Amino acid sequence: GRPVGEAAWLAVFHAVSSFNNAGFSLFSDNMIGFVADPVVSLTLSTAVILGGLGFPVILQLLRWWRRPLLWSMNTRIVLAATAMLLMVGTVYITAIEWNNPATLGPLDWPAKILAGFFQSVQTRTAGFNSIDIGGASEATQFGMSALMFIGAGPAGTAGGIKVTTFAVLLFILIAEVRGQGVVNIFGKRLSRAVHRQAISVVLLSVAVVVAATVAIMLMSGLSLTPVLFESVSAFATVGLSTGITAQLPVGAQLILAALMLIGRLGPITFATALALRERETLFQYPKERPIIG
Template sequence: MKTLLHPARAVALAFLVTILAGTLLLKLPLAHAEGSAAPWITAFFTAVSAVCVTGLVVVDTGSYWSWFGQGVILVLFQVGGFGMMTGATLLGLMVNRSLRLRTRLITQVETHSLGLGDISSVARLVFVVTIASELLIAALLTLRFHLAYALDWHEAAWSGLFHAVSAFNNAGFSIHADSLVRYASDAFVLLPVMTAIVVGGIGFPVLHDLRTRLRDPRHWSLHTKLTLCGTGILLAGGFVIVLAFEWDNPKTLGAMPVATRLLSAAFASVSARTAGFNSIDIGALTHESWALHYFLMFVGGGSAGTAGGVKVGTVAILLMLVVAEIRGHNDTEGFGRRVSSSAQRQAITVLVLGSGMVVLGTLFILRGTDFPTDQVIFEVISAFGTVGLSTGITADLPASGQLVLTALMYAGRVGTITLAASLALGERRMPYRYPEEHPIVG
């Protein structure tokens, strides 16, 4: 009898297979700028970072990898951001207009579609929005790089395409050693990149909801309302706090004109939540700004998009749960809707598993290095949140520390619940329930 693979395991396995394929391609001498084979750890770490759309690197992408290697990296974070099963769904739709139930179930795990009926429309939306957004941003950046920075059309086009795809997929990879620091004062570069980051990271279920009910906000789903409100609060709050802590820091915003300070602070707030680009030196930030980044990176962006973290919706549900408990309400409510108990349990599970991974990852790396704890925490949360920002220590970590980061990137991209479900030995329904008791809490 044929055994069907659990949908969660299929998703986790698809990402793993893609990572292994990417590692083999990056190991080819053709992928290295000097024509020699890259070390296994370098190829593996880069492949994981690309597929998991993180952006943490142990070598400079622009100078270490050849055009072929950079192309492989671009394809990897395009595939990783687009989604393995979403791509498979689209291919299936091209061949056959109807999808088998098994394919729908697997794709639902990855896309977080609200029902089996909307999987096809969500998959098509993913394709259309991804390609259209990337081409538009790439065109804008190409024109800017050619006209303002005198790059020839070939180089400008490649740089524009690479950064556009990286931005939309929240990958954080750049072919510049300083990321986007050289464009810190250029709104014509940073604003398109910021737009791509937000659109890609807000989540495709939200975009699907907006497309079908744009003129009727009252009928937006609770998920859409929570994601949009939470995103707005985090972006505005991050912008204000970065300005407050970095305004007089001569190593970051302090040496910039006022307009550039505002632009860089806004970019930092957008990028910190999952994108991984930076227009200011992350290693030179104040400790207060690092602490802000801990929170923003851990929360991340919207569900079922290209963003990482525990997700905005998860934190919003937990906050509503806390408010309901404080007020003594039996139901957790928001925007005139009641949050299901299963969603509350999932939110708590995601938070606990995510926090546990960050703690364990930090302890493992601290045991094998002498780097300051705050820097290690930053790298660990950046890896788990698939952000890609770094204080500058990733390349100097021992191989064991880099492998810990790869595990965190994989867990962060696949999803804590999906990964946990894929590792579970099995599931069964209990034919009985134990007597209820209320332990003391707090």
């Protein structure tokens, strides 16, 4: 319904914005006008997913698409975790918002599923929205915060702690519950150095988000869920908002800006620094175990 030149410009802009997981839209209502449009929604979602896989994964898939046995552990983790989180996010958002009149309620069932999938994809740090995030229930906002915090694949255009970090912690938990001395992922043993790096990145990221959330709550007087959503969205460089950003005091807005910078550079820089600082110790202390739990 637009002139050819304008339509082409809108297409190019949103293609770049989606592949780079930026989430910037030239429409005043973001993508709400295309909530039931499968062509636009699925095309943007595909670009977001590709950008979020990470360039190492994309290059390996292009080289060995039909030879999965040659895929690295990183590629297998990213593909498996991405599929799992997309499915879980779609079911979670769609089920909770199914009858919400402010979000999915007025839509027919195919559009509800499409909108739920689209919003699940955007929590991978893309930032488009085809429903009113502020109208979503607190349960949905909290679940989306968790998905945004995890993010997408490493060495790509997405933010968050990355799905590989989340998967490593999940496999560590599974190995510990099973009483296994080593962590095995897809037929390969995980380096113990990666254990420490993953735990360090997650704990540091949680500390930054919690500190920022508490500070913004004290400055603004707003409740936990929307403030946590804004903090996680900023840290994971997502761009989704419940609509409270404009009413926050300047100090709180500066905290969100700082979170964006820390979230984009912090986990990458910190993880790299941990890897580069690894060195062999010339002695070891006696081993002892404190009581856990």
